[in-house]
Amino acid sequence: MAYEHILAERRGDVLVVTLNRPDRLNAAPPAMFDELRAAIGDLDGARAVLIAGAGRGFCSGADVAGGALGSDDPGAATFAALDEHYNPALLAIAELTVPVVSAVRGPAAGIGCSLALAADFCVASDTAYFLQAFVNIGLVPDGGASWMLQRLIGRARAAEMMMLGERVLAEKAFDWGMIHKVVADEALEEAAFALAERLAAGPTVALGLMRRALHDAATSDYAAAMLAEARAQQQARGSRDSMEGGMAFLSKRKPVFSGQ
Template identity: 60%
Template sequence: MSYETITTTRAGNVLKLTLNRPERLNACPPQMADEIFDALRDLDGARAVLMTGEGRAFCSGADLAANADKSGTGPINGGDRAFTSLQRHYNPMIQALASVPVPVVSAVQGPAAGVGCSIALAADFVIAGKSGYFLQAFVNIGLVPDGGSSWMLPRLVGTAQATRMMMLGEKIHGEEAERIGLIYKCVADEALTAEAEALAEKLANGPTVALGLMKRNIRAGLESDFTATLLMEAQGQREAGMSQDSMEGAMSFLQKRKPAFKGA
Protein backbone atom coordinates (compact mmCIF):
# COMPACT_ATOMS: atom_id res chain seq x y z
CA MET A 1 0.00 0.00 0.00
CA SER A 2 0.94 3.62 -0.39
CA TYR A 3 1.29 5.66 2.81
CA GLU A 4 2.00 9.33 3.49
CA THR A 5 4.10 9.15 6.67
CA ILE A 6 5.82 5.75 6.36
CA THR A 7 7.21 3.60 3.57
CA THR A 8 7.10 -0.18 3.35
CA THR A 9 9.32 -2.37 1.19
CA ARG A 10 10.03 -6.08 1.00
CA ALA A 11 13.46 -7.67 1.00
CA GLY A 12 12.91 -11.40 0.77
CA ASN A 13 10.98 -12.43 3.88
CA VAL A 14 11.60 -9.11 5.69
CA LEU A 15 9.12 -6.24 5.70
CA LYS A 16 11.04 -2.98 6.10
CA LEU A 17 8.91 -0.24 7.67
CA THR A 18 10.48 3.22 7.58
CA LEU A 19 9.17 6.25 9.47
CA ASN A 20 9.32 8.85 6.73
CA ARG A 21 9.00 12.44 7.96
CA PRO A 22 12.70 13.37 8.07
CA GLU A 23 11.96 17.11 7.98
CA ARG A 24 10.23 16.63 11.39
CA LEU A 25 12.78 14.11 12.70
CA ASN A 26 10.06 11.52 12.03
CA ALA A 27 7.77 12.98 14.68
CA CYS A 28 4.72 10.75 14.93
CA PRO A 29 1.28 12.30 14.39
CA PRO A 30 -1.85 10.14 14.82
CA GLN A 31 -1.80 9.45 11.08
CA MET A 32 1.62 7.80 11.35
CA ALA A 33 0.42 5.65 14.25
CA ASP A 34 -2.55 4.55 12.16
CA GLU A 35 -0.36 3.78 9.15
CA ILE A 36 2.05 1.67 11.24
CA PHE A 37 -0.94 -0.21 12.66
CA ASP A 38 -2.31 -0.79 9.16
CA ALA A 39 1.03 -2.00 7.80
CA LEU A 40 1.24 -4.60 10.58
CA ARG A 41 -2.29 -5.92 10.02
CA ASP A 42 -1.39 -7.81 6.85
CA LEU A 43 2.24 -8.86 6.54
CA ASP A 44 1.56 -10.60 3.20
CA GLY A 45 3.83 -13.50 4.12
CA ALA A 46 6.67 -11.48 5.67
CA ARG A 47 8.36 -13.41 8.47
CA ALA A 48 10.11 -10.49 10.21
CA VAL A 49 9.73 -6.72 10.42
CA LEU A 50 12.57 -4.18 10.40
CA MET A 51 11.69 -0.66 11.59
CA THR A 52 13.90 2.32 10.81
CA GLY A 53 13.67 6.10 10.57
CA GLU A 54 14.48 8.10 7.45
CA GLY A 55 17.28 10.64 7.86
CA ARG A 56 19.06 11.46 11.10
CA ALA A 57 16.43 10.36 13.62
CA PHE A 58 14.42 7.30 14.49
CA CYS A 59 11.45 9.22 15.92
CA SER A 60 11.45 12.44 17.94
CA GLY A 61 8.11 11.68 19.60
CA ALA A 62 4.52 12.70 18.99
CA ASP A 63 4.11 15.69 16.68
CA LEU A 64 3.14 18.26 19.31
CA ALA A 65 3.28 21.18 16.90
CA ALA A 66 0.72 19.52 14.65
CA ASN A 67 -1.67 18.64 17.48
CA ALA A 68 -1.28 21.46 19.99
CA ASP A 69 -4.18 23.72 20.98
CA LYS A 70 -2.64 27.18 20.51
CA SER A 71 -5.76 29.14 21.39
CA GLY A 72 -4.74 29.58 25.00
CA THR A 73 -8.17 28.37 26.11
CA GLY A 74 -7.28 24.80 26.96
CA PRO A 75 -4.45 22.34 27.66
CA ILE A 76 -1.82 22.58 24.92
CA ASN A 77 -0.57 19.02 24.99
CA GLY A 78 -2.84 17.09 27.34
CA GLY A 79 -6.37 16.72 28.63
CA ASP A 80 -9.18 14.84 26.98
CA ARG A 81 -7.65 15.31 23.52
CA ALA A 82 -4.51 13.47 24.55
CA PHE A 83 -6.50 10.65 26.16
CA THR A 84 -8.58 10.19 23.02
CA SER A 85 -5.54 10.32 20.73
CA LEU A 86 -3.72 7.69 22.79
CA GLN A 87 -6.69 5.36 22.92
CA ARG A 88 -7.62 5.69 19.26
CA HIS A 89 -4.21 5.91 17.59
CA TYR A 90 -1.03 5.40 19.61
CA ASN A 91 -2.04 2.56 21.94
CA PRO A 92 -3.39 0.33 19.15
CA MET A 93 -0.11 0.85 17.26
CA ILE A 94 2.00 -0.17 20.28
CA GLN A 95 -0.23 -3.19 20.88
CA ALA A 96 0.20 -4.21 17.25
CA LEU A 97 3.99 -4.00 17.49
CA ALA A 98 3.97 -6.10 20.66
CA SER A 99 1.58 -8.75 19.37
CA VAL A 100 2.41 -9.13 15.66
CA PRO A 101 3.27 -12.86 15.40
CA VAL A 102 6.73 -12.39 13.83
CA PRO A 103 9.95 -10.93 15.23
CA VAL A 104 10.36 -7.16 15.04
CA VAL A 105 13.76 -5.43 14.89
CA SER A 106 14.18 -1.69 15.36
CA ALA A 107 17.30 0.16 14.19
CA VAL A 108 17.77 3.44 16.08
CA GLN A 109 19.86 6.35 14.89
CA GLY A 110 19.57 9.75 16.54
CA PRO A 111 16.67 10.33 18.92
CA ALA A 112 14.04 7.81 19.93
CA ALA A 113 12.13 10.20 22.18
CA GLY A 114 8.70 10.23 23.79
CA VAL A 115 6.40 7.84 22.00
CA GLY A 116 9.29 7.25 19.59
CA CYS A 117 11.13 5.60 22.47
CA SER A 118 8.12 3.34 23.02
CA ILE A 119 7.90 2.48 19.31
CA ALA A 120 11.56 1.44 19.28
CA LEU A 121 11.41 -0.53 22.54
CA ALA A 122 8.23 -2.37 21.54
CA ALA A 123 10.40 -4.34 19.10
CA ASP A 124 11.78 -7.73 20.07
CA PHE A 125 15.33 -6.64 19.22
CA VAL A 126 16.59 -3.06 19.40
CA ILE A 127 19.91 -2.17 17.76
CA ALA A 128 21.21 1.37 18.16
CA GLY A 129 24.05 3.25 16.58
CA LYS A 130 26.40 5.10 18.93
CA SER A 131 24.64 8.33 17.98
CA GLY A 132 21.28 6.85 18.92
CA TYR A 133 19.65 7.75 22.20
CA PHE A 134 16.47 7.03 24.14
CA LEU A 135 14.64 9.82 25.91
CA GLN A 136 11.54 10.00 28.07
CA ALA A 137 10.93 13.70 27.43
CA PHE A 138 7.49 13.98 29.00
CA VAL A 139 8.66 15.48 32.30
CA ASN A 140 10.08 18.45 30.40
CA ILE A 141 6.59 19.50 29.32
CA GLY A 142 4.72 18.46 32.46
CA LEU A 143 3.26 15.22 31.12
CA VAL A 144 3.54 11.56 32.07
CA PRO A 145 5.16 8.81 29.97
CA ASP A 146 2.82 6.96 27.64
CA GLY A 147 3.01 4.47 24.79
CA GLY A 148 3.46 1.63 27.27
CA SER A 149 6.75 2.97 28.64
CA SER A 150 5.54 2.71 32.26
CA TRP A 151 5.16 -1.03 31.65
CA MET A 152 8.20 -1.63 29.46
CA LEU A 153 10.93 0.36 31.21
CA PRO A 154 10.77 -1.20 34.71
CA ARG A 155 10.79 -4.66 33.14
CA LEU A 156 13.73 -3.85 30.89
CA VAL A 157 16.01 -1.96 33.26
CA GLY A 158 14.44 -2.12 36.74
CA THR A 159 12.64 0.48 38.80
CA ALA A 160 15.64 2.70 39.58
CA GLN A 161 16.72 3.23 35.98
CA ALA A 162 13.10 3.52 34.78
CA THR A 163 12.44 6.21 37.38
CA ARG A 164 15.60 8.01 36.32
CA MET A 165 14.51 8.04 32.70
CA MET A 166 10.95 9.12 33.42
CA MET A 167 11.42 11.63 36.25
CA LEU A 168 14.76 13.17 35.25
CA GLY A 169 14.30 13.04 31.49
CA GLU A 170 17.92 12.02 30.88
CA LYS A 171 19.12 10.79 27.51
CA ILE A 172 20.34 7.20 27.45
CA HIS A 173 22.84 6.89 24.62
CA GLY A 174 23.38 3.69 22.68
CA GLU A 175 26.36 2.30 24.57
CA GLU A 176 24.78 2.91 27.97
CA ALA A 177 21.46 1.56 26.73
CA GLU A 178 23.18 -1.74 25.92
CA ARG A 179 25.07 -1.76 29.22
CA ILE A 180 21.94 -1.39 31.36
CA GLY A 181 19.92 -3.88 29.33
CA LEU A 182 17.58 -1.39 27.67
CA ILE A 183 18.47 -2.65 24.18
CA TYR A 184 19.95 -5.71 22.51
CA LYS A 185 23.08 -4.15 20.99
CA CYS A 186 24.89 -0.89 20.21
CA VAL A 187 27.07 -0.73 17.10
CA ALA A 188 29.01 1.88 15.18
CA ASP A 189 26.72 4.20 13.24
CA GLU A 190 28.13 3.08 9.92
CA ALA A 191 27.39 -0.57 10.80
CA LEU A 192 23.82 -0.03 12.01
CA THR A 193 21.96 -0.73 8.77
CA ALA A 194 23.95 -3.85 7.92
CA GLU A 195 23.67 -5.26 11.46
CA ALA A 196 19.93 -4.67 11.65
CA GLU A 197 19.27 -6.09 8.19
CA ALA A 198 21.36 -9.19 8.91
CA LEU A 199 19.50 -9.83 12.17
CA ALA A 200 16.08 -9.33 10.56
CA GLU A 201 17.03 -11.68 7.71
CA LYS A 202 18.25 -14.33 10.16
CA LEU A 203 14.98 -14.16 12.10
CA ALA A 204 12.92 -14.17 8.90
CA ASN A 205 14.57 -17.42 7.86
CA GLY A 206 13.94 -19.06 11.22
CA PRO A 207 11.05 -21.26 12.43
CA THR A 208 8.35 -18.58 12.28
CA VAL A 209 5.67 -20.47 14.23
CA ALA A 210 8.05 -21.20 17.10
CA LEU A 211 9.42 -17.65 17.13
CA GLY A 212 5.90 -16.23 17.29
CA LEU A 213 5.05 -18.52 20.20
CA MET A 214 8.25 -17.54 22.01
CA LYS A 215 7.31 -13.89 21.59
CA ARG A 216 3.82 -14.56 22.98
CA ASN A 217 5.16 -16.57 25.93
CA ILE A 218 7.80 -14.00 26.87
CA ARG A 219 5.23 -11.21 27.07
CA ALA A 220 2.60 -13.30 28.83
CA GLY A 221 5.16 -14.76 31.23
CA LEU A 222 5.85 -11.29 32.62
CA GLU A 223 2.28 -11.28 33.96
CA SER A 224 1.85 -14.97 34.87
CA ASP A 225 2.88 -17.12 37.83
CA PHE A 226 5.27 -20.03 37.43
CA THR A 227 2.58 -22.72 37.19
CA ALA A 228 0.64 -20.80 34.54
CA THR A 229 3.84 -20.25 32.58
CA LEU A 230 4.64 -23.97 32.60
CA LEU A 231 1.20 -24.72 31.15
CA MET A 232 1.57 -21.95 28.57
CA GLU A 233 4.93 -23.41 27.47
CA ALA A 234 3.42 -26.88 27.16
CA GLN A 235 0.59 -25.54 25.02
CA GLY A 236 3.08 -23.65 22.89
CA GLN A 237 5.21 -26.76 22.50
CA ARG A 238 2.15 -28.64 21.24
CA GLU A 239 1.48 -25.93 18.64
CA ALA A 240 5.12 -25.67 17.56
CA GLY A 241 5.47 -29.44 17.42
CA MET A 242 2.71 -29.67 14.82
CA SER A 243 4.38 -27.19 12.47
CA GLN A 244 6.18 -28.15 9.28
CA ASP A 245 9.26 -26.32 10.52
CA SER A 246 9.38 -28.57 13.58
CA MET A 247 9.36 -31.66 11.37
CA GLU A 248 12.07 -30.09 9.17
CA GLY A 249 14.12 -29.27 12.27
CA ALA A 250 13.92 -32.85 13.53
CA MET A 251 14.84 -34.31 10.14
CA SER A 252 17.75 -31.93 9.67
CA PHE A 253 19.07 -32.90 13.10
CA LEU A 254 18.89 -36.61 12.28
CA GLN A 255 20.43 -36.03 8.85
CA LYS A 256 23.13 -33.76 10.26
CA ARG A 257 22.36 -30.82 7.96
CA LYS A 258 21.26 -27.23 8.32
CA PRO A 259 17.46 -26.87 8.54
CA ALA A 260 15.58 -25.08 5.76
CA PHE A 261 12.67 -23.47 7.58
CA LYS A 262 9.70 -22.30 5.50
CA GLY A 263 7.75 -20.37 8.12
CA ALA A 264 4.88 -22.85 8.43
Protein backbone atom coordinates in the same frame (compact mmCIF):
# COMPACT_ATOMS: atom_id res chain seq x y z
CA MET B 1 -0.87 0.94 -0.48
CA ALA B 2 0.39 4.54 -0.55
CA TYR B 3 1.30 6.14 2.77
CA GLU B 4 1.89 9.77 3.71
CA HIS B 5 4.07 9.37 6.80
CA ILE B 6 5.85 6.02 6.36
CA LEU B 7 7.44 3.84 3.70
CA ALA B 8 6.72 0.11 3.60
CA GLU B 9 8.45 -2.41 1.36
CA ARG B 10 9.15 -6.13 1.23
CA ARG B 11 12.78 -7.08 1.04
CA GLY B 12 12.71 -10.83 0.64
CA ASP B 13 10.93 -12.23 3.69
CA VAL B 14 11.35 -8.99 5.69
CA LEU B 15 8.78 -6.20 5.80
CA VAL B 16 10.72 -2.95 6.20
CA VAL B 17 8.70 -0.05 7.63
CA THR B 18 10.42 3.35 7.69
CA LEU B 19 9.07 6.38 9.54
CA ASN B 20 9.35 9.05 6.86
CA ARG B 21 9.30 12.60 8.21
CA PRO B 22 13.05 13.21 8.31
CA ASP B 23 12.64 17.01 8.33
CA ARG B 24 10.91 16.66 11.74
CA LEU B 25 13.18 13.87 13.05
CA ASN B 26 10.17 11.64 12.34
CA ALA B 27 7.98 13.33 14.94
CA ALA B 28 4.85 11.20 14.86
CA PRO B 29 1.35 12.54 14.27
CA PRO B 30 -1.41 10.08 15.16
CA ALA B 31 -1.82 9.25 11.46
CA MET B 32 1.75 7.91 11.31
CA PHE B 33 0.91 5.24 13.87
CA ASP B 34 -2.32 4.45 12.00
CA GLU B 35 -0.23 3.84 8.89
CA LEU B 36 2.27 1.75 10.85
CA ARG B 37 -0.58 -0.39 12.16
CA ALA B 38 -1.97 -0.82 8.65
CA ALA B 39 1.43 -1.78 7.25
CA ILE B 40 2.12 -4.50 9.80
CA GLY B 41 -1.47 -5.70 9.52
CA ASP B 42 -0.75 -6.87 5.98
CA LEU B 43 2.34 -9.04 6.32
CA ASP B 44 1.45 -10.93 3.12
CA GLY B 45 3.80 -13.76 4.04
CA ALA B 46 6.59 -11.65 5.52
CA ARG B 47 8.37 -13.55 8.31
CA ALA B 48 9.97 -10.61 10.14
CA VAL B 49 9.45 -6.86 10.47
CA LEU B 50 12.12 -4.15 10.59
CA ILE B 51 11.12 -0.68 11.82
CA ALA B 52 13.50 2.21 11.09
CA GLY B 53 13.51 5.98 10.76
CA ALA B 54 14.48 8.03 7.72
CA GLY B 55 17.30 10.52 8.09
CA ARG B 56 19.22 11.27 11.27
CA GLY B 57 16.60 10.29 13.86
CA PHE B 58 14.40 7.33 14.66
CA CYS B 59 11.46 9.24 16.16
CA SER B 60 11.55 12.42 18.23
CA GLY B 61 8.17 11.72 19.82
CA ALA B 62 4.56 12.68 19.15
CA ASP B 63 4.03 15.65 16.85
CA VAL B 64 2.75 18.09 19.44
CA ALA B 65 4.25 21.22 17.86
CA GLY B 66 2.33 20.55 14.65
CA GLY B 67 -0.99 20.80 16.47
CA ALA B 68 -1.84 17.17 15.85
CA LEU B 69 -3.11 16.67 19.39
CA GLY B 70 -5.54 19.60 19.41
CA SER B 71 -5.74 22.68 21.62
CA ASP B 72 -9.37 23.30 22.67
CA ASP B 73 -9.15 20.53 25.27
CA PRO B 74 -5.56 19.25 25.13
CA GLY B 75 -6.07 16.65 27.86
CA ALA B 76 -9.01 15.04 26.06
CA ALA B 77 -7.23 15.29 22.70
CA THR B 78 -4.12 13.64 24.10
CA PHE B 79 -6.12 10.81 25.64
CA ALA B 80 -7.98 10.24 22.37
CA ALA B 81 -4.75 10.23 20.35
CA LEU B 82 -3.19 7.64 22.66
CA ASP B 83 -6.29 5.48 23.03
CA GLU B 84 -7.33 5.53 19.37
CA HIS B 85 -4.05 5.80 17.44
CA TYR B 86 -0.72 5.35 19.24
CA ASN B 87 -1.63 2.57 21.67
CA PRO B 88 -3.48 0.37 19.12
CA ALA B 89 -0.40 0.44 16.88
CA LEU B 90 1.89 -0.60 19.74
CA LEU B 91 -0.53 -3.37 20.73
CA ALA B 92 -0.58 -4.54 17.12
CA ILE B 93 3.22 -4.90 17.27
CA ALA B 94 2.93 -6.90 20.51
CA GLU B 95 0.38 -9.21 18.90
CA LEU B 96 2.39 -9.96 15.74
CA THR B 97 3.26 -13.60 15.15
CA VAL B 98 6.63 -12.75 13.58
CA PRO B 99 9.79 -11.23 15.12
CA VAL B 100 10.31 -7.45 15.09
CA VAL B 101 13.60 -5.55 14.91
CA SER B 102 14.01 -1.79 15.36
CA ALA B 103 16.94 0.20 13.95
CA VAL B 104 17.60 3.39 15.93
CA ARG B 105 19.87 6.31 15.15
CA GLY B 106 19.60 9.69 16.80
CA PRO B 107 16.63 10.28 19.08
CA ALA B 108 14.12 7.67 20.17
CA ALA B 109 12.11 9.99 22.40
CA GLY B 110 8.69 9.82 24.00
CA ILE B 111 6.38 7.62 21.97
CA GLY B 112 9.39 6.96 19.70
CA CYS B 113 11.21 5.37 22.64
CA SER B 114 8.20 3.16 23.31
CA LEU B 115 8.10 2.16 19.64
CA ALA B 116 11.81 1.33 19.49
CA LEU B 117 11.63 -0.81 22.63
CA ALA B 118 8.44 -2.58 21.51
CA ALA B 119 10.63 -4.58 19.11
CA ASP B 120 12.08 -7.94 20.13
CA PHE B 121 15.53 -6.66 19.17
CA CYS B 122 16.58 -3.01 19.19
CA VAL B 123 19.77 -2.35 17.22
CA ALA B 124 21.13 1.15 17.89
CA SER B 125 23.65 3.34 16.15
CA ASP B 126 26.36 4.88 18.28
CA THR B 127 24.54 8.20 17.68
CA ALA B 128 21.32 6.89 19.24
CA TYR B 129 19.80 7.95 22.51
CA PHE B 130 16.62 7.06 24.38
CA LEU B 131 14.65 9.73 26.17
CA GLN B 132 11.59 10.04 28.38
CA ALA B 133 11.42 13.85 28.48
CA PHE B 134 7.83 14.15 29.67
CA VAL B 135 8.79 15.33 33.15
CA ASN B 136 10.46 18.37 31.59
CA ILE B 137 7.09 19.61 30.31
CA GLY B 138 4.93 18.41 33.19
CA LEU B 139 3.63 15.26 31.51
CA VAL B 140 3.95 11.51 32.13
CA PRO B 141 5.40 8.71 29.98
CA ASP B 142 2.99 6.92 27.66
CA GLY B 143 2.89 4.25 24.98
CA GLY B 144 3.40 1.57 27.62
CA ALA B 145 6.72 3.05 28.79
CA SER B 146 6.02 2.55 32.50
CA TRP B 147 5.18 -1.13 31.88
CA MET B 148 8.05 -1.72 29.49
CA LEU B 149 10.95 0.10 31.10
CA GLN B 150 10.85 -1.46 34.56
CA ARG B 151 10.66 -4.92 32.99
CA LEU B 152 13.64 -4.19 30.77
CA ILE B 153 15.92 -2.30 33.16
CA GLY B 154 14.36 -2.50 36.63
CA ARG B 155 12.39 -0.03 38.70
CA ALA B 156 15.31 2.17 39.79
CA ARG B 157 16.58 2.81 36.29
CA ALA B 158 13.05 3.20 34.94
CA ALA B 159 12.45 5.85 37.61
CA GLU B 160 15.69 7.55 36.58
CA MET B 161 14.61 7.75 32.96
CA MET B 162 11.05 8.82 33.73
CA MET B 163 11.57 11.22 36.65
CA LEU B 164 14.86 12.86 35.65
CA GLY B 165 14.13 13.09 31.92
CA GLU B 166 17.73 12.74 30.80
CA ARG B 167 19.09 11.13 27.66
CA VAL B 168 20.27 7.54 27.88
CA LEU B 169 22.98 7.12 25.26
CA ALA B 170 23.20 3.94 23.21
CA GLU B 171 26.15 2.44 25.08
CA LYS B 172 24.48 3.03 28.43
CA ALA B 173 21.22 1.56 27.13
CA PHE B 174 23.18 -1.53 26.09
CA ASP B 175 24.95 -1.77 29.44
CA TRP B 176 21.56 -1.57 31.16
CA GLY B 177 20.19 -4.42 29.04
CA MET B 178 17.61 -2.16 27.41
CA ILE B 179 18.68 -2.83 23.81
CA HIS B 180 20.22 -5.69 21.87
CA LYS B 181 23.26 -4.17 20.20
CA VAL B 182 25.19 -0.97 19.40
CA VAL B 183 26.90 -0.57 16.03
CA ALA B 184 28.73 2.18 14.17
CA ASP B 185 26.34 4.66 12.60
CA GLU B 186 27.28 3.72 9.06
CA ALA B 187 26.67 0.02 9.78
CA LEU B 188 23.19 0.39 11.27
CA GLU B 189 21.02 -0.46 8.27
CA GLU B 190 23.11 -3.47 7.29
CA ALA B 191 23.30 -4.86 10.83
CA ALA B 192 19.61 -4.42 11.58
CA PHE B 193 18.50 -5.91 8.28
CA ALA B 194 20.89 -8.86 8.64
CA LEU B 195 19.31 -9.64 12.02
CA ALA B 196 15.78 -9.31 10.63
CA GLU B 197 16.74 -11.53 7.70
CA ARG B 198 18.20 -14.15 10.05
CA LEU B 199 14.98 -14.18 12.08
CA ALA B 200 12.90 -14.37 8.91
CA ALA B 201 14.76 -17.55 7.96
CA GLY B 202 13.94 -19.14 11.32
CA PRO B 203 11.04 -21.33 12.48
CA THR B 204 8.31 -18.70 12.29
CA VAL B 205 5.67 -20.59 14.25
CA ALA B 206 8.03 -21.22 17.16
CA LEU B 207 9.36 -17.65 17.11
CA GLY B 208 5.83 -16.25 17.21
CA LEU B 209 5.00 -18.48 20.16
CA MET B 210 8.16 -17.31 21.93
CA ARG B 211 7.06 -13.68 21.49
CA ARG B 212 3.70 -14.46 23.04
CA ALA B 213 5.26 -16.44 25.91
CA LEU B 214 7.64 -13.61 26.80
CA HIS B 215 4.86 -11.05 26.74
CA ASP B 216 2.43 -13.14 28.79
CA ALA B 217 5.05 -14.27 31.31
CA ALA B 218 5.62 -10.65 32.34
CA THR B 219 2.23 -10.65 34.05
CA SER B 220 1.69 -14.33 34.94
CA ASP B 221 2.88 -16.50 37.78
CA TYR B 222 5.39 -19.37 37.49
CA ALA B 223 2.84 -22.16 37.15
CA ALA B 224 0.81 -20.24 34.55
CA ALA B 225 3.96 -19.53 32.55
CA MET B 226 4.90 -23.23 32.50
CA LEU B 227 1.40 -24.22 31.42
CA ALA B 228 1.48 -21.63 28.63
CA GLU B 229 4.86 -22.97 27.53
CA ALA B 230 3.51 -26.52 27.44
CA ARG B 231 0.60 -25.42 25.24
CA ALA B 232 2.92 -23.47 22.97
CA GLN B 233 5.24 -26.46 22.75
CA GLN B 234 2.29 -28.62 21.71
CA GLN B 235 1.49 -26.17 18.92
CA ALA B 236 5.10 -25.82 17.80
CA ARG B 237 5.59 -29.59 17.80
CA GLY B 238 2.89 -29.91 15.14
CA SER B 239 4.53 -27.44 12.75
CA ARG B 240 6.36 -28.34 9.56
CA ASP B 241 9.41 -26.47 10.80
CA SER B 242 9.57 -28.70 13.87
CA MET B 243 9.55 -31.76 11.66
CA GLU B 244 12.24 -30.22 9.45
CA GLY B 245 14.34 -29.34 12.50
CA GLY B 246 14.15 -32.89 13.80
CA MET B 247 15.02 -34.43 10.45
CA ALA B 248 17.92 -32.01 10.00
CA PHE B 249 19.24 -32.86 13.47
CA LEU B 250 19.15 -36.58 12.74
CA SER B 251 20.78 -36.04 9.34
CA LYS B 252 23.43 -33.72 10.80
CA ARG B 253 22.57 -30.91 8.37
CA LYS B 254 21.40 -27.32 8.70
CA PRO B 255 17.58 -27.03 8.77
CA VAL B 256 15.75 -25.09 6.07
CA PHE B 257 12.65 -23.59 7.68
CA SER B 258 9.59 -22.67 5.63
CA GLY B 259 7.81 -20.63 8.28
CA GLN B 260 4.98 -23.16 8.65
